[in-house]
Amino acid sequence: MTNTPAFPTGTILGYPRIGRRRELKKAVEAFWAGSLSADDLEATAAGLRQSTRERLAGLGLARADSSIPESFSYYDQVLDALCTVGAVPTRFAGLVDADGRIDLAGYFTLARGEGEHAPLEMTKWFDSNYHYLVPEIGPETDFRLASDRIVREFEEARAAGFLTRPVIVGPVTFLLLSKPSDGAPADFQPLDRLGDLLPVYAALVSRLAAAGADWVQLDEPALVSESIETPRAEVLGAVEFAYATLGRLAERPAIFVAAPYGSLDDALPVLAGSPVEAIGLDLVRGSIPAAVPGLSEKTLVAGVIDGHNIWRGDLAGAFDAAARLLDLSPNVAVSTSTSLLHVPHDVEDESSLGADLKGWLAFADQKVGQVAALALGLADGRAAIQPVLDAATAALEARRTAPGVRDGAVRSRAEALTEADFSRGDYAIRLAEQDKALGLPLLPTTTIGSFPQTGEIRRARAQFLKGTLTADEYRDLMRAEISRVVDLQEEIGLDVIVHGEPERNDMVQYFAENLDGFAVTENGWVQSYGSRCTRPSILWGDVSRPKAITVEWSSYTQGLTAKPVKGMLTGPVTILAWSFVRDDQPLGDTARQVALALRDEIADLEAAGIGVVQVDEPALRELLPLKKKDHAAYLDWSVGSFRLATAGVAARTQIHTHLCYSEFGVVIDAIRNLDADVTSIEAARSRMEVVGDIQSHGFDHGIGPGVWDIHSPRVPSVAELTELLEVAVAGIPARQLWVNPDCGLKTRGYEETVASLRNMLEATRIVRAEL
Ligand code: GLN
Numbered sequence: 001m002t003n004t005p006a007f008p009t010g011t012i013l014g015y016p017r018i019g020r021r022r023e024l025k026k027a028v029e030a031f032w033a034g035s036l037s038a039d040d041l042e043a044t045a046a047g048l049r050q051s052t053r054e055r056l057a058g059l060g061l062a063r064a065d066s067s068i069p070e071s072f073s074y075y076d077q078v079l080d081a082l083c084t085v086g087a088v089p090t091r092f093a094g095l096v097d098a099d100g101r102i103d104l105a106g107y108f109t110l111a112r113g114e115g116e117h118a119p120l121e122m123t124k125w126f127d128s129n130y131h132y133l134v135p136e137i138g139p140e141t142d143f144r145l146a147s148d149r150i151v152r153e154f155e156e157a158r159a160a161g162f163l164t165r166p167v168i169v170g171p172v173t174f175l176l177l178s179k180p181s182d183g184a185p186a187d188f189q190p191l192d193r194l195g196d197l198l199p200v201y202a203a204l205v206s207r208l209a210a211a212g213a214d215w216v217q218l219d220e221p222a223l224v225s226e227s228i229e230t231p232r233a234e235v236l237g238a239v240e241f242a243y244a245t246l247g248r249l250a251e252r253p254a255i256f257v258a259a260p261y262g263s264l265d266d267a268l269p270v271l272a273g274s275p276v277e278a279i280g281l282d283l284v285r286g287s288i289p290a291a292v293p294g295l296s297e298k299t300l301v302a303g304v305i306d307g308h309n310i311w312r313g314d315l316a317g318a319f320d321a322a323a324r325l326l327d328l329s330p331n332v333a334v335s336t337s338t339s340l341l342h343v344p345h346d347v348e349d350e351s352s353l354g355a356d357l358k359g360w361l362a363f364a365d366q367k368v369g370q371v372a373a374l375a376l377g378l379a380d381g382r383a384a385i386q387p388v389l390d391a392a393t394a395a396l397e398a399r400r401t402a403p404g405v406r407d408g409a410v411r412s413r414a415e416a417l418t419e420a421d422f423s424r425g426d427y428a429i430r431l432a433e434q435d436k437a438l439g440l441p442l443l444p445t446t447t448i449g450s451f452p453q454t455g456e457i458r459r460a461r462a463q464f465l466k467g468t469l470t471a472d473e474y475r476d477l478m479r480a481e482i483s484r485v486v487d488l489q490e491e492i493g494l495d496v497i498v499h500g501e502p503e504r505n506d507m508v509q510y511f512a513e514n515l516d517g518f519a520v521t522e523n524g525w526v527q528s529y530g531s532r533c534t535r536p537s538i539l540w541g542d543v544s545r546p547k548a549i550t551v552e553w554s555s556y557t558q559g560l561t562a563k564p565v566k567g568m569l570t571g572p573v574t575i576l577a578w579s580f581v582r583d584d585q586p587l588g589d590t591a592r593q594v595a596l597a598l599r600d601e602i603a604d605l606e607a608a609g610i611g612v613v614q615v616d617e618p619a620l621r622e623l624l625p626l627k628k629k630d631h632a633a634y635l636d637w638s639v640g641s642f643r644l645a646t647a648g649v650a651a652r653t654q655i656h657t658h659l660c661y662s663e664f665g666v667v668i669d670a671i672r673n674l675d676a677d678v679t680s681i682e683a684a685r686s687r688m689e690v691v692g693d694i695q696s697h698g699f700d701h702g703i704g705p706g707v708w709d710i711h712s713p714r715v716p717s718v719a720e721l722t723e724l725l726e727v728a729v730a731g732i733p734a735r736q737l738w739v740n741p742d743c744g745l746k747t748r749g750y751e752e753t754v755a756s757l758r759n760m761l762e763a764t765r766i767v768r769a770e771l
């Protein structure tokens with residue numbers, strides 16, 4: 001590179017791709033269903049990209065200076081990078097042409113599986129609720145520039161009058177997020193292939209230069225995360241090598257390396273010493289770095305607008321942070337801290353949120369406006385945007401003192417808590433009392449809570465919402481469903497009965513709707529993975545429980561059976577993780593408030609005669625901070641909030657928890673500290689890996705390693721279930737073991753549910769007889 005083009009003064013790292021009305025979701029699903037052709041899907045996608053560019057320009061990002069990122073994806077950005085560099089695993093070889101290219105149908109097969117093709121594994125993207133697809137890289141991976149989609153999208157924009165900035169996952173992050181392919185030697189690491197991957201990135205970058213791109217954005221979030229297993233020195237060496245290699249190219253656009261989700265720490269000097277032209281800093285999670293050699297020659301892209309939450313926030317503070325970077329480099333630009341992928345499109349699409357609350361919020365479009373304003377301030381001086389800063393400060397002030405944000409009763413209760421409120425007392429005593437109270441057999445059988453959500457259930461809920469079904473009619477329909485589900489469980493022979501959760505739209509939103517301090521949106525959809533979107537609730541004020549939530553349903557259920565019924569609640573950490581949470585106090589304080597509301601709910605369940613209560617915490621692992629130094633504080637408040645919610649019960653009441661994932665070893669200490677009487681977790685896919693974890697780390701409470709992988713409609717055979725149970729019994733004392741599926745059955749159909757549960761019970765009988 002000879003002349004570096006100027007970096008735009010304001011930009012964002014990425015924009016939601018699903019569409020304001022989830023147009024992309026609908027089109028993609030229509031394509032899967034066969035009712036939309038590939039050409040029509042591409043036309044819809046092109047239309048969406050064009051309206052996004054127009055919208056971003058309308059909100060203040062310039063058309064012709066690379067400030068608009070081209071961050072579209074049909075499904076996932078890691079999958080896109082995989083297809084771009086030709087890294088389709090050999091097990092999908094039949095889907096790829098001679099040049100390594102894969103068509104749209106094949107692309108979706110990688111993501112979703114089809115016939116004999118199991119999909120790529122999916123996992124959480126850093127500490128967000130977005131999931132990416134995990135590339136499988138081995139010595140056999142034949143890297144080549146197999147897709148020019150990124151170039152074509154750049155050209156498409158250009159033809160429409162926009163000079164955009166193409167975005168792709170950077171080479172180091174791509175390999176660090178990959179796993180070794182099945183046949184790879186034991187000592188192989190995907191990062192070993194960096195030298196072979198870089199020529200492909202080089203080819204891509206050169207193609208972009210030839211097409212006229214001034215800037216390209218390479219996302220390297222893996223550099224901020226300490227949960228990457230590769231030794232740090234190797235990561236830093238890879239960064240140095242990668243950007244020296246790409247930087248050396250004669251024909252290339254200027255390179256912007258973005259590092260969202262945390263501070264770069266020791267990776268910053270490496271990037272500062274490399275030939276890249278711009279570095280993105282997440283100043284929401286991280287702080288202003290110290291000066292390091294080379295930094296003053298880079299454009300510093302100040303990620304001061306939070307891409308991870310929905311608050312309008314402290315705009316003046318954000319401006320000051322960006323301005324302070326001017327001490328480090330004369331070239332500073334304003335940006336979001338992460339892609340706006342994690343937030344909904346537009347506050348203006350919400351008609352039922354209160355005017356006050358709306359004034360405190362900024363969704364993607366409002367955040368773009370904030371970026372544009374701050375960029376103007378950097379260029380023309382603070383005075384030029386003083387009114388905008390003042391308006392945001394006034395909204396913040398109003399929020400501080402608005403009714404509901406601080407509730408004296410909630411606060412004094414939280415302040416009065418003592419050590420004893422977090423502790424249930426001796427496990428041995430609890431165990432003895434629970435044995436007496438519940439009278440369960442060895443290897444007790446149960447499910448995780450939900451039963452299939454049928455079309456009828458969804459229709460009834462929709463009609464109730466519309467008002468065409470009265471509350472009484474709705475309740476009767478749900479009760480009929482519960483009664484059916486109880487009969488079914490009795491008939492199959494399960495030991496601990498659930499009500500099936502028919503009345504819940506979603507395990508978090510249901511509680512948000514029934515607690516004070518939360519609001520729910522109409523159009524606040526956020527991509528979770530592929531075409532799957534969630535609508536997180538907004539936790540804006542102090543949380544309290546106006547009245548009992550689940551007690552009526554659970555006691556109705558208990559009235560139908562002589563067997564113990566398990567009450568079902570979502571835990572405080574998961575409620576926080578899957579909502580947009582207030583940013584004006586520590587998460588731990590908010591978790592405590594939610595915990596106290598749940599504690600009251602559990603007390604009411606107990607008083608109503610419910611002897612088993614499950615508090616689900618599938619998000620415990622997800623919120624684990626990216627930096628190790630933050631782990632202890634996180635585990636302290638997260639585990640503490642679970643204990644606070646559950647420690648109010650008598651010794652005879654059995655507390656269960658459920659964690660979806662199988663990385664038991666990673667969080668074993670935390671799970672032990674939850675002090676639940678019984679923990680159910682995923683184990684079928686990992687073939688009972690957890691048994692080894694328990695043997696090596698030790699765990700003496702009840703444990704239900706899931707034997708049936710409920711993520712697919714496949715019915716496991718009695719033989720296969722028996723074998724899994726035998727593995728469990730061989731490694732864990734039978735006294736501790738429970739028998740259950742991996743997760744809730746909400747997304748399954750009845751046919752496979754009944755068949756699988758029958759097989760599960762049959763396998764249990766066989767293994768009990770062998771004890
Ligand atoms: N109790 C919930 C259910 O069965 C748990 C769901 C989950 O773990 N994600 O649906």
Ligand code: ZN
Pocket residue numbers: 448618658659660661742743744
């Ligand atoms: Zn689960």
